[in-house]
Amino acid sequence: MNRIILAYIVVAAFFAGCSRPMEKTEQWGVFEVVLDGPDTGNPYMDVDLKAIFKMGNESLTVPGFYDGNGIFRIRFSPSAPGEWSYVTVSNNKKLSGKKGRFECIPATGNNHGPLRIVNTFYLEYADRTPFYSVGTTAYQWTSVKQSIQEKTLETLSKAPFNKIRMCVFPKHYQYGNDTEPWVYPYKREGDKNDFTQPNVEFFQNFDKRVMQLMDMGIQADVILFHPYDEWGYCKMGSEMNERYVRYMIARLSAYRNVWWSLANEWDIPGFKESIDWEGIGHLLQNEDAHQRFRGIHNWYGSEDHFYDHNRPWVTHVSTQTSQFYNAIRWRNLYQKPLLFDEMRYEGDVPSGWGNLTGEQMASYFWMAGLSGGYPTHGDTYRNSSDGSAEVRWWGKGGLLVGESPERIQFFKSVMEQAPVKEMIPQLIDNNNPGKLNNNIYLFSKPAAYYLAYTADKDQSIEIDLTGDKEYKMEVMDTWNMQIMEEKTVMPGKIIYKTSLPYTALRFYSLEN
Secondary structure, eight states: OHHHHHHHHHHHHHHHHHHSOOOEEETTSOEEEEEEOOOSSOHHHHOOEEEEEEETTEEEEEEEEEOSTTEEEEEEOOSSSEEEEEEEEESSTTTTTOEEEEEEEOOOTTOOOSEEEETTTEEEETTOOBOOOOEEEOTTTTTSOHHHHHHHHHHHTTSSOSEEEEESSOOOBTTTBOSOOSSOSEEEETTEEEEEEEOHHHHHHHHHHHHHHHHTTOEEEEEEEOSOOSSSTTOSOHHHHHHHHHHHHHHHTTSTTEEEEEESSTTSTTHHHHSOHHHHHHHHHHHOTTOOOEEOOOSSSSGGGSOOTTSTTOOSEEEEOOOGGGHHHHHHHHOSOEEEEEOOOBSOOSSGGGOBOHHHHHHHHHHHHHTTOEEBOOBOSBOSSOTTSOOBHHHHOSOOOSSHHHHHHHHHHHHHHSOGGGOEEEEEEOSOTTSGGGOEEEEEETTTEEEEEESOTTOEEEEEEOSSSOEEEEEEETTTTEEEEEEEEOSEEEEEEOSSSSEEEEEEETTO
């Protein structure tokens, strides 16, 4: 009788296990394997962990990481619906050989997948939903107190920006960027760091903020290294640099909104020589199973300070410059998307890079966008998000003070209505290339759609509208965000003289 009861229990347990529903994860979502492992010694240094995920003929190897208190995690973003399986591999027996399955279901809602490059120069979501990048910068917003971090997210929820440049490590610089981080990224006693012991609280918070940005539809351009450092994070040495980058891949790569920026201002003397940029670039290319975008940002605005963006590990051109008149040449040279990741900032600091007027900042967006690049905003005004410290959006986030974001939203709405990925840039008046506001920018899909812009009053804009269909013509006051004039015009040569500065013209074929 006891044997019969035991057999019944075994069979019941078997069928109970079989009937347990399989875990489901959306396509391009995050599936996480959580394992109990060793918490003695130094798991960050001593334990290697990865998992091999398979579906059909596809196989991806994804690294895991130690998340404190004996917990190990492996994060994976499935690229296609279906049943995926995995098995773990580790130098620790307790963590090795763990198997599992999950079902990847189609994406829903605002989950359009990661971005991809289309038509050489442009971006769109994996499901082919259009995407036009309108960026901003808040370098160390995840290193400041939690109340300011929350205020930054609240501000972003109402702002036009769908990409943000953000450092992993805290920043030490003028104009209020001289405070200690809310917690340190690594164990620290006095002024000494132990780079073998990351502070999981700091990195868990960074994970959370990236995930919140993802849920808001905002790309997180994660800056791995920067030179504005009083704590030693840009001088960890090659071995610890590589370990840190692998740790960041394991923690963040599964989030579909992540980009990798190797550096903010890689070419600053001293910093330039302190890190093996080629080695880190190849590491990301070879070991990031999700293949997130990879870029590297320069300091001085001239081309001789650019990194070689033709390197195979570089996916897009990340520039600090406002030489929009060179955009066409750079596009032709690098054959990659061009991002003006730092074009100067709207604000009131004494430094020339940070005191554009709102009109100038908004105008930069039109010039950068119609030159075939993607523009990025910044705000250096002191804001009132925290009464106890100096807070400026470009450094710490908080609140936006400047006048440009509303106008940037208008620009964004125009670009999102345009067939951007089919358009080509042209300078139709380049007599004075060193004087930006004398240039007229034209961005067009010939015989279908034309956008032209000039910042100058009393400027003659001449466009040859090709094809044989009528066009709708709109004259836009970009600062006041108004369409001042609308009419129908025939194809052929159009000459329009602006009566206001910051004027854009839009023409679109009525039969396209």
